[in-house]
Each structure stands twice: as structure tokens, then as C-alpha cells.
Amino acid sequence: MGTNWLIETVCLIYSKGDPKWVQSEPIWDRSPWVETKHGYELLKEKEGPRLISSHLPIQLFPKSFFKSKAKMIYLIRNPRDVLVSGYFFWRSAKFVKRPQSLEQYFEWFVEGNVVFGSWFDHARGWMSMRDKENFLILSYEEMKWDMRSTVEKICQFLGKKLEPEELNSVLKNSSFQAMKENSMSNYSLLKGQYFEENGQLLRKGVTGDWRNYFTVAQAETFDKLFQEKMADLPQDLFLWKQ
Numbered sequence: 001m002g003t004n005w006l007i008e009t010v011c012l013i014y015s016k017g018d019p020k021w022v023q024s025e026p027i028w029d030r031s032p033w034v035e036t037k038h039g040y041e042l043l044k045e046k047e048g049p050r051l052i053s054s055h056l057p058i059q060l061f062p063k064s065f066f067k068s069k070a071k072m073i074y075l076i077r078n079p080r081d082v083l084v085s086g087y088f089f090w091r092s093a094k095f096v097k098r099p100q101s102l103e104q105y106f107e108w109f110v111e112g113n114v115v116f117g118s119w120f121d122h123a124r125g126w127m128s129m130r131d132k133e134n135f136l137i138l139s140y141e142e143m144k145w146d147m148r149s150t151v152e153k154i155c156q157f158l159g160k161k162l163e164p165e166e167l168n169s170v171l172k173n174s175s176f177q178a179m180k181e182n183s184m185s186n187y188s189l190l191k192g193q194y195f196e197e198n199g200q201l202l203r204k205g206v207t208g209d210w211r212n213y214f215t216v217a218q219a220e221t222f223d224k225l226f227q228e229k230m231a232d233l234p235q236d237l238f239l240w241k242q
């Protein structure tokens, strides 16, 4: 999805571009996953303001959020790229039923039989929050196309002000290369116990990689499904060019 990219960016905004924090504490401790035991235990002890991460669909997210003033950033990505990225990620994970082929994962994905459920239901559910002032939707594609403007948008939303050199440092330290080399952010610490040695969170980091993997028939099936499931939502929410 790009979730860890967004988390890294927000951490760097909080540290005003200083990379010390992102280079010294694992990303899952800086912004714990509320759906994991480890993350939940950490979050219970953390003083606010704190960062929280989640992949949960709206109906499973802690209800207290909806009565709070906490700010949420929802990251969306072309689901075709989510599918391909997810295939490579989950096939190296040791704690889930692993897909044996992209063809198999394609079937699971279109049926919604993947970790955290149907992408379509997930996006549709959270997008119902889009008019709330404490809710910001960003896309992986806009981060790729214009990260500087995206960081400014995040700062505006969070009420943070960065000096020009601080903003430059956020951009530098959240880049694909910087994150790939940062053992506190690239999940290499989890290799062995949770992931295979050849697994990599930071795989390619590009938009449109699905074109290298989908067959013509899969592309047509996906287009049809997207139309069926998402046609009634404002299409400017989906910024990718298919």
C-alpha cells in the first residue's frame, strides 16, 4: 500500500526532519499497529499525542476514534498495484497462508479473501468519512508524483510548520532508497522469525507495476469488478491512470 512510507513521513514531520528517531527505533514501535498485541500493549502506555497505525477496515476499528478529535490519514493506492505488492509481501510472510502463485492471489484478492479483507469494502467503508475535518485521504500515487506538496498537505492537516531545510530533510529521509537502507524501517529485523530471508518490504516502489504481471484477461476482470464496486463514488478519489 505504502503505509510504512506514510508512517515514516509522519514520524519525520514530528521530528522536524531530524532522522535520529527513524534511525533508532523500529517503525512498529514509533507508530504501533493497534491490531497487534505488541502494538496495543505499547499504545496503552503511550502518552498523547501519539501515532497509531492500522490496516483495519472501518467496522473493526476501535469505536472510541469516532467520538474523538484524533486525526486520521487514510492512504489509498491503485488496487491493481496493491494486489501485486501484496502478493510479493505475503508470499514471504511466515504467519499467514501463503499464495502459491500470482494467479492464486489474484483470485483471493478479487474475492476479498486476503488479510484485512476486500480492498473494495475497505476503501468504500473508510471513504464514508471523507467529509470529516479530522480525516485526510492521500494516495500513494500523489506521494510518488509530488511528495513535496504531499508533505505540505500533511503538515497543514496536522498543524505542523516546517522550515525549508526541515522539509528537505523529510523528503530525503523518507525516500525509497533511505527507507530501504534503514533497518528500523525496512522490516529486515523481522527476517527469520516472521519473514523469509528473501522477502523485502521495499520491493520496487513504483506506480503501475501491475502492467508487468496482469494478463489481458485479468486486467479486464479487474476493470469490470472496479466498475461494479466503485462506480457510484466520486472518481476523483481514484487518481491513478488505471
Ligand SMILES: Nc1ncnc2c1ncn2[C@@H]1O[C@H](COP(=O)(O)O)[C@@H](OP(=O)(O)O)[C@H]1O
Binding pocket: 001, 002, 003, 004, 005, 081, 084, 085, 086, 088, 089, 174, 175, 176, 177, 179, 201, 202, 203, 204, 205, 206, 209
Ligand atoms: N519510501 C518509499 N517510496 C516509495 N514506495 C515505498 C516507500 N516505502 C515503501 N514503499 C512501497 O510501499 C509498498 C509496501 O506497502 P506497505 O508499507 O503498505 O506494506 C511497497 O510497494 P511495492 O511492492 O510496489 O514496491 C514498497 O516498495
Ligand SMILES: CCc1ccc(OS(=O)(=O)O)cc1
Binding pocket: 003, 004, 033, 035, 036, 055, 089, 201
Ligand atoms: C498484523 C499487522 C500487520 C502489520 C504490518 C504489516 O506489514 S505491512 O505494513 O502491510 O507492510 C502486516 C501486518
